[in-house]
Amino acid sequence: MVNKNQQVQSKIRTFYYLEPGQKLSSTKISERKLMLIAPRSEYKRLVDYTNQSERMTVVAEKERAKLAAIRKATYEMSKHWNNTNENVKRRRRAELLAKRKQEDEIRARFAKEIAEQNAAEREKVVEEARRLLLYKKPLCRLLNGALLTSECFRERDAQLAFEKTLRGVDEEQEKEYAKILKQEAEDFEEAERRKAAEREKKNRAYGEELKKQIDDDRNNLKRADREEYLMGRQDLINMAREIREIKECEDEQVGVNYNYTLHTTGL
Incomplete structure (x- = not known):
């Protein structure tokens, strides 16, 4: 640490120097030139201080160019x-x-x-x-009147011809309509005859089927009655045989009991 009372000696010094041809004894001090002697670091610091604005300008230009490059790169990257x-x-x-x-x-x-x-x-x-x-114009009016009259006559002739044509068409239509009605009536009668024939055929087939069913039912009933009769007869035969067998068993049992009684009594 430096003491407060201690003076810091500067590293920069000044000296007088003589140019070629000058002598120390004959040259006044005011005529002598000063020479500044400083270390390299001090000289650099002085130069940097004097060139600070220029250096700041260069740094600013570099920063500006850097920002412009970043802005351009950002635009190129995000333009899509x-x-x-x-x-x-x-x-x-x-x-x-x-x-x-x-x-x-x-x-x-x-x-x-x-x-x-x-x-x-x-x-x-x-x-x-x-x-x-x-x-x-008079001439035009005269021509228009003549044309109108001619057009009226032509229209009347056309109407008469059209009415005549309509009458012919009406007659043709009536004939055609009568023909169509006659054909439709014949077709209807033919269809009704076919339907009646189909119904008669179906009724005949149904009657035959019903008769066959009745005959089958009658035959089945006779067969069932005969089977029931035969089954009843067989039941009677079986009952008679069982009664006879029971009676025979009873007679045999009576004979056995009689013999046993005689044997026990010694007769």
């Missing part, structure tokens, strides 16, 4: 992203321009259609005005 502010703004701008262009096209097309309609209506009005002016 859809959620970046720049791309969102660009997309909105493109959508707005497309919408405005579409509206301009619709407006131009509508104006063109209106102009065409106005031109067509104007042409129609002009044509109607020309026709009215033409009809007002």
Whole structure:
């Protein structure tokens, strides 16, 4: 540590020096030039201090270039992203321009259609005005009257011919309709005959089937009665045989008992 009363000697010193041709005895002090002597570190510190603004400018330029490079790299990396502010703004701008262009096209097309309609209506009005002016001329009126009369006669002849044609068509239609009705009646009668024949055939088959069923039932009933009769007869035969066997057993038992009695009594 340095004491407060101790003076710190600077490493930078100044000396007077003489140029070639000057002598120490004949050269005044004011005519002598000073020479600054400093260590390399001190000299560098002084140079850095004097060039600090320039160095700061260089550092700032480097930082600015670095930031520009980072910004450019960031833009190149994110220029295809859809959620970046720049791309969102660009997309909105493109959508707005497309919408405005579409509206301009619709407006131009509508104006063109209106102009065409106005031109067509104007042409129609002009044509109607020309026709009215033409009809007002005497010769034109005379020709129009003659044409109207001729058209009336032609229309009347056409109406008469049409009525005649209608009468012929009505007669043909009535004949055709009568023919159709006759054919439909014949078809209906034929269908009814077929249905009646089918019903008769079905009824006959049903009657035969019913008769066969009745005969089968009668035969089955006779067979059942005969079987029941035979079974009853067999039951009677079996009962008679059992009664006879029981009686024979009883007679044998009576004989055995009699012999046993005689044997026990000694007779």
